[in-house]
Amino acid sequence: MLNKKLLVAAIIFFISSAVHSQVFPTKPVKIIVPYGPGGISDIAARMIGSKLSEIWRQPVIVENKVGGGGTIGTGFVSRSDPDGYTLLVATVAEFTIAQHLNKQINLNSLRDFTPISLLTDTPMLIVANMNAPFNNLRQLAEFSKQSPAGVSFATPGVGTLNHLTGERLAAEMGIKLVHIPYKGGAQASLAVVSGETPLGISGAAVVMSHVDSGKLKILAVASQTQIKGHPDWPTVIDAGLPDFVASNWVALAAPRGTPQKIILKIQADVSAILQMDDVREKLIRAGSEPIGSSPEILIERINKDSIRYSKVIEITNLKAD
Numbered sequence: 001m002l003n004k005k006l007l008v009a010a011i012i013f014f015i016s017s018a019v020h021s022q023v024f025p026t027k028p029v030k031i032i033v034p035y036g037p038g039g040i041s042d043i044a045a046r047m048i049g050s051k052l053s054e055i056w057r058q059p060v061i062v063e064n065k066v067g068g069g070g071t072i073g074t075g076f077v078s079r080s081d082p083d084g085y086t087l088l089v090a091t092v093a094e095f096t097i098a099q100h101l102n103k104q105i106n107l108n109s110l111r112d113f114t115p116i117s118l119l120t121d122t123p124m125l126i127v128a129n130m131n132a133p134f135n136n137l138r139q140l141a142e143f144s145k146q147s148p149a150g151v152s153f154a155t156p157g158v159g160t161l162n163h164l165t166g167e168r169l170a171a172e173m174g175i176k177l178v179h180i181p182y183k184g185g186a187q188a189s190l191a192v193v194s195g196e197t198p199l200g201i202s203g204a205a206v207v208m209s210h211v212d213s214g215k216l217k218i219l220a221v222a223s224q225t226q227i228k229g230h231p232d233w234p235t236v237i238d239a240g241l242p243d244f245v246a247s248n249w250v251a252l253a254a255p256r257g258t259p260q261k262i263i264l265k266i267q268a269d270v271s272a273i274l275q276m277d278d279v280r281e282k283l284i285r286a287g288s289e290p291i292g293s294s295p296e297i298l299i300e301r302i303n304k305d306s307i308r309y310s311k312v313i314e315i316t317n318l319k320a321d
Helices: 002-023 040-056 068-078 092-101 137-145 161-173 185-194 204-212 260-273 277-285 295-316
Strands: 029-033 060-064 086-091 113-121 124-129 151-155 177-181 199-203 216-221 250-255
Touching: 029 040, 029 068, 040 060, 040 086, 040 113, 040 250, 040 260, 040 277, 068 086, 068 092, 068 250, 086 092, 086 113, 092 161, 092 295, 113 260, 113 295, 124 161, 124 185, 124 204, 137 151, 137 161, 137 216, 151 161, 151 185, 161 177, 161 199, 161 295, 185 199, 185 204, 185 216, 199 204, 204 216, 250 260
Parallel strands: 029 060, 029 086, 151 177, 151 199
Antiparallel strands: 086 250, 113 250, 124 199, 124 216
């Protein structure tokens, strides 16, 4: 009799678990962005969150938890219940750079999270002041040889993807570049516009308005191929640096232990949203390529970039502020 009761209880448990997964979500879902409003991670989160609210018929709340170079929001999600109701919009910075740059950070992307999908990809741009005496990377190399003090380049801060991209560029080109950190991408781009620094490494979303208005020129883009809509922008690879790819990808992740059925449902719905014409148009206009991927592809990207940037950090002996 007892065994029958246990069997019935087990059947009810498995049925209720299956039903729960099928009807997810049954309450509001929170998406945490570890940076302030206006950046590509925030833009992507709000676009996708709005569409998910329509599909799921549940509120999807985007919340900015700023601080610690993205680690405050990231840590908050890692400690949340693994039930699919608290998600993280992660970037290459928190998931592949932070743990190598600062050994005190007790966060590991693949240990503490379940990857869901790549959302967007924003390649780094090498930009210059309009009056800078170089128009491409070859000319930059020639100019640097005539400048013993090196050529200064602006970024949003020490240890950012922008910074690592500049250090890697200098190492692979065999030139001297001097890093000038600013407080955010907007300040860094304005420094290049004004001529305070002749060179900058930036994401497209931050500098597109300056490029469109003729205040900055593009030397190269750190992508595998030319950016859609900008076939005249050469790649760093075109300048003779094989496999020089650097992009600020944005992804969606959940706390480790979130049920696989929920992960796959979120991934399928998000990927469908990223194929919608209006979403794609807005993201491309913001300078990012809409992606949508399987969890496995995101894991592969995390592993590859983690190895890449750990090497740059080791070679340049970078330390977190």
